[in-house]
Amino acid sequence: MQTPNIEDRAAFETKLVAALASGTCPVCKGGFAEKEVYLSLHAHEFKGTCTGTGKVWRVKLPWCPRCEPEPETYGCVHDKMFSDTNDMLTDPVH
Numbered sequence: 001m002q003t004p005n006i007e008d009r010a011a012f013e014t015k016l017v018a019a020l021a022s023g024t025c026p027v028c029k030g031g032f033a034e035k036e037v038y039l040s041l042h043a044h045e046f047k048g049t050c051t052g053t054g055k056v057w058r059v060k061l062p063w064c065p066r067c068e069p070e071p072e073t074y075g076c077v078h079d080k081m082f083s084d085t086n087d088m089l090t091d092p093v094h
């Protein structure tokens with residue numbers, strides 16, 4: 001599993017949990033190594049830009065040293081941060 005630049009955090013979490021639960025590479029059946037990676041959380045609402053709150057998600061990413069290159073240390077997640085895009089534009093204080 002490579003360090004992601006992903007648009008769907010829930011799908012990534014599902015894939016991550018499945019990989020950790022299996023404990024073995026689906027291709028070669030060898031054991032996983034783990035690498036701690038840092039994923040910057042960005043707002044999906046800003047379409048294609050890496051804009052967010054500055055928060056970082058630290059993940060122990062499983063990867064197969066036989067089948068995959070070592071994952072990059074940094075990636076990003078574009079996740080929905082607002083319940084409605086209009087929430088970004090309204091001032092809650094009058």
